[in-house]
Every structure is written in structure tokens, then in C-alpha cells.
Amino acid sequence: MTDRTATVGDAPDDSGEARYCYCAVSLHEGVEPGPLGLAGVEDEPVRLLAEGDVGLFVHDCAGLYDSADPTEVQGWLLSHQAVVDAATERFGTPVPFRFDTVVQGDDDTVRSWLTEHRERFADVLTDLAGCSEYRIEVLVDEETLDAAIVESDERLRELAAQRDESTEGTAFLVDKQYDKRLNELRRERRAARTETLGTRVAEHAREVQEPDDPTTTLGDTPEKEGAVQARLTALADEEGVDAIGSVLDDVADEAGVRVRFTGPWPPYSFVPEVDDGTA
Amino acid sequence: MEPRRDEDDAIVDLLDCILRDGVILQADVIISVAEVPLVGLQLRAALAGMDTMTRYGLLTDWDEETRTRAIADERAPPTRLE
Incomplete structure (x- = not known):
């Protein structure tokens, strides 16, 4: 089961749960924060975790994606990009994450981390808007x-x-x-x-x-x-x-x-x- | 001239960028910052040339345990790790 005690600053939990992060978006008024209707890396269902006016697209995973096969990696990268593209279309310029940015922990871990950085992300999103x-x-x-x-x-x-x-x-x-x-x-x-x-x-x-x-x-x-x-x-x-x-x-x-x-x-x-x- | 996304496999150029750029979160909930590269070890070994790995200090930053695990994980490593 999930480790609900994990917070930013604690040692990463050992529950085996992790969240793959695609991009952060600005949840301004008039935008539907529902699902993108698109699968992510390895066909995983992509979800939006929201904290105030900042959202983060994630999917549940067990750890890093790793392969020595370039074709497989290329497929993952294209899936990653497809999610970021869909997010851009609906929410405007996102803050894109590097491929394989994985948070160890559950939704609560990600949310508490996002809460801590919400202001910073909001500033960056405002700064990048329209570009x-x-x-x-x-x-x-x-x-x-x-x-x-x-x-x-x-x-x-x-x-x-x-x-x-x-x-x-x-x-x-x-x-x-x-x-x-x-x-x-x-x-x-x-x-x-x-x-x-x-x-x-x-x-x-x-x-x-x-x-x-x-x-x-x-x-x-x-x-x-x-x-x-x-x-x-x-x-x-x-x-x-x-x-x-x-x-x-x-x-x-x-x-x-x-x-x-x-x-x-x-x-x-x-x-x-x-x-x-x-x- | 207008920018295009479909010219000559334009996306291929971007893939390198997605692997290398984008937000890197310097947080200890991220797998992982201090000891292991943020992307999988096999993936790095397969994709990055030795020059790149050395330039970014990826080899020097690895601790002994990480290297041992990386080697054990790869029966036929495409790039020598040491």
C-alpha cells in the first residue's frame, strides 16, 4: 500500500511506488483540467495532479525506464513528447520535464512536493507563457x-x-x-x-x-x-x-x-x- | 520561412533534447540526483558516447556500488563503463 507519510525532505519511500512526470501546466480559468485522453510512456494512463493553479501530468510507474534498445527508447521519447504536446494544446506553454524524471512515492509525495514549489512553477509558467x-x-x-x-x-x-x-x-x-x-x-x-x-x-x-x-x-x-x-x-x-x-x-x-x-x-x-x- | 514540425524527421532532433534538457528537479524524492544519473543506466550507456559521459562527469560521479550494479545489469554492455 502507499506510504502516506512520505514528504519532501524525507528519505524516498520504499513502497515501490513512483510517478513519472511529463510537464507542469498553468491551470488558468476556463480550461478543462480533465484527462488528456491520451496514453503516455508504455501506454500508461496519464493523470493530472493539481495544486492550486499549477498542474502536473504524471503516470504511475515502478521506477526508471531503462533500455539499451534505441528503438524502444525512441518510442518512449515520442510518447513523452505526445503527452507534452497534448498538454500544450490545452493549457498553453508548459514547463516540460526531462525524459525519465521519476518521483519515488505516491500522489501525496508528488502533491506535497508540488505544493512546496507551486509558486516557483507558477512564476516560470507565467514567464514562458506564449513562447x-x-x-x-x-x-x-x-x-x-x-x-x-x-x-x-x-x-x-x-x-x-x-x-x-x-x-x-x-x-x-x-x-x-x-x-x-x-x-x-x-x-x-x-x-x-x-x-x-x-x-x-x-x-x-x-x-x-x-x-x-x-x-x-x-x-x-x-x-x-x-x-x-x-x-x-x-x-x-x-x-x-x-x-x-x-x-x-x-x-x-x-x-x-x-x-x-x-x-x-x-x-x-x-x-x-x-x-x-x-x- | 515558417517553422515546421514535419520536415526531415524534425522530431528526431528534438529527441536528443528531451533526453538532455527539460526541468531537472534537484529534489531527494527524484530517482535520483546525487548518486545515480536521472535516466536509466543502460540507456545512458547505450546512447551516450564515452566523451559525453566523461564530459558530464557521469562516470566520476558514480559510486562503486552503482558501477558494480550497472555492470552486473548489462551482460553485453554496448559501452565500456570503466
């Missing part, structure tokens, strides 16, 4: 990019000429130098593009971040057409996103450049840490 996350990736055809780099760099042209005049052995070494220089310039070019784009997008966004390169492989990640020249994620409202779209139109006008502009997504990259000071 979504957008992801931007600028891809450049490598041949076009390299041609432009070679044309603009004297040192590369010198090395190319030197290579053509060299014997086979020397040419090999010169080739190495050429490649090193080209790689340096590619890196510089990428950094410059990211900075320029970041500045332009930031004029219309609430916040801009340069995300790390993807660190996970989920099996069937599609091949990218071209080299990534810039990758940004922006938090913007509807007005801002129109202006960002215009900036990206300019960027995509350049020969050999393709822009991927995706969203709106829940603001995964822009939620602050919620800390109860006990960890």
Missing part, C-alpha cells in the same frame, strides 16, 4: 563552402600551387598542411556564421542558445544534406517567430545554403532549474 522553442540549423553544401574558402584565402592558394609543383613525397606533406588549413578555416567560418546568425535571431527572440552537438544516436537518424554551419535554439513568441523566419529567408538565399527551421516545441532548452535545496 515556444524553435530550432534552427544552417546546412551548407561542402563543395560550395570549400570553393568560397579557397577563393578567399591566400595561404590555401599558395599551398595548392606548391603541391602542384612538388614531387610525390613532398606533395603528400603539402596536402596535409592544406587539409589542416582548410579545416581551420571551416571551423572559423562555422563559428562566425553561428555568431552572426545568433545576433540577428536574438533581436527577435526572448533568448537564444547554441546547443551542443547531438550526443545521442537513436538508430535511424537521417543523414544531413550538407555540413552544419550553425545550430541555434531560440525562445520566441508568435511575433518574434515571424521576424526570425524573415532573417532565415535571407540566410537561405545564399547559394548552397539550406536552413532547417523547426518548431514550435515545448521550451525544453529554456526551463530553469527547480531546486528544493535538499540535494
Whole structure:
């Protein structure tokens, strides 16, 4: 049976009960706080736990979801996202939780924790209201990019000429130098593009971040057409996103450049840490 | 240009984000903050490269018991844990 004595600050209970958390939402007036009519991870029924004007979507579970099978994990992530999407549609911008955020304990544990953090969540939800996350990736055809780099760099042209005049052995070494220089310039070019784009997008966004390169492989990640020249994620409202779209139109006008502009997504990259000071 | 959600498997980009970002609750009712990574151990080992794990201190943060359990749980670990 459930351990009703568990509270925040106590050691996690050992009842084996746990709650998987999807997102927090604002329960403003006129919104139906009923079920989303949608199953969550592993087809578990998703419920809303409400504390005042803040709600938390959860399902009952026994512990962490864990698998070494990327396809299974991908399925879980899609289910997680589907719940957050449905919550967004009904309640507006949520505070999305990271996959596999699991509270050890029963509904009372979650409620008491939520009560303690209700004000903080309400502030964050108010702050994020009307905004979504957008992801931007600028891809450049490598041949076009390299041609432009070679044309603009004297040192590369010198090395190319030197290579053509060299014997086979020397040419090999010169080739190495050429490649090193080209790689340096590619890196510089990428950094410059990211900075320029970041500045332009930031004029219309609430916040801009340069995300790390993807660190996970989920099996069937599609091949990218071209080299990534810039990758940004922006938090913007509807007005801002129109202006960002215009900036990206300019960027995509350049020969050999393709822009991927995706969203709106829940603001995964822009939620602050919620800390109860006990960890 | 308008943002889209259906272009070139756009969702695939987001999946990495869902694994890494979003609210992390630094609370002791969460499984778990101080000793074990917030997502399952097999999942981390399977998905994250060693560079990533080391960069985020995931290996150094694990205590001995956690490592032993992680290794015992995985008969054929896709990534070496030590």
C-alpha cells in the first residue's frame, strides 16, 4: 500500500511506488483540467495532479525506464513528447520535464512536493507563457563552402600551387598542411556564421542558445544534406517567430545554403532549474 | 520561412533534447540526483558516447556500488563503463 507519510525532505519511500512526470501546466480559468485522453510512456494512463493553479501530468510507474534498445527508447521519447504536446494544446506553454524524471512515492509525495514549489512553477509558467522553442540549423553544401574558402584565402592558394609543383613525397606533406588549413578555416567560418546568425535571431527572440552537438544516436537518424554551419535554439513568441523566419529567408538565399527551421516545441532548452535545496 | 514540425524527421532532433534538457528537479524524492544519473543506466550507456559521459562527469560521479550494479545489469554492455 502507499506510504502516506512520505514528504519532501524525507528519505524516498520504499513502497515501490513512483510517478513519472511529463510537464507542469498553468491551470488558468476556463480550461478543462480533465484527462488528456491520451496514453503516455508504455501506454500508461496519464493523470493530472493539481495544486492550486499549477498542474502536473504524471503516470504511475515502478521506477526508471531503462533500455539499451534505441528503438524502444525512441518510442518512449515520442510518447513523452505526445503527452507534452497534448498538454500544450490545452493549457498553453508548459514547463516540460526531462525524459525519465521519476518521483519515488505516491500522489501525496508528488502533491506535497508540488505544493512546496507551486509558486516557483507558477512564476516560470507565467514567464514562458506564449513562447515556444524553435530550432534552427544552417546546412551548407561542402563543395560550395570549400570553393568560397579557397577563393578567399591566400595561404590555401599558395599551398595548392606548391603541391602542384612538388614531387610525390613532398606533395603528400603539402596536402596535409592544406587539409589542416582548410579545416581551420571551416571551423572559423562555422563559428562566425553561428555568431552572426545568433545576433540577428536574438533581436527577435526572448533568448537564444547554441546547443551542443547531438550526443545521442537513436538508430535511424537521417543523414544531413550538407555540413552544419550553425545550430541555434531560440525562445520566441508568435511575433518574434515571424521576424526570425524573415532573417532565415535571407540566410537561405545564399547559394548552397539550406536552413532547417523547426518548431514550435515545448521550451525544453529554456526551463530553469527547480531546486528544493535538499540535494 | 515558417517553422515546421514535419520536415526531415524534425522530431528526431528534438529527441536528443528531451533526453538532455527539460526541468531537472534537484529534489531527494527524484530517482535520483546525487548518486545515480536521472535516466536509466543502460540507456545512458547505450546512447551516450564515452566523451559525453566523461564530459558530464557521469562516470566520476558514480559510486562503486552503482558501477558494480550497472555492470552486473548489462551482460553485453554496448559501452565500456570503466
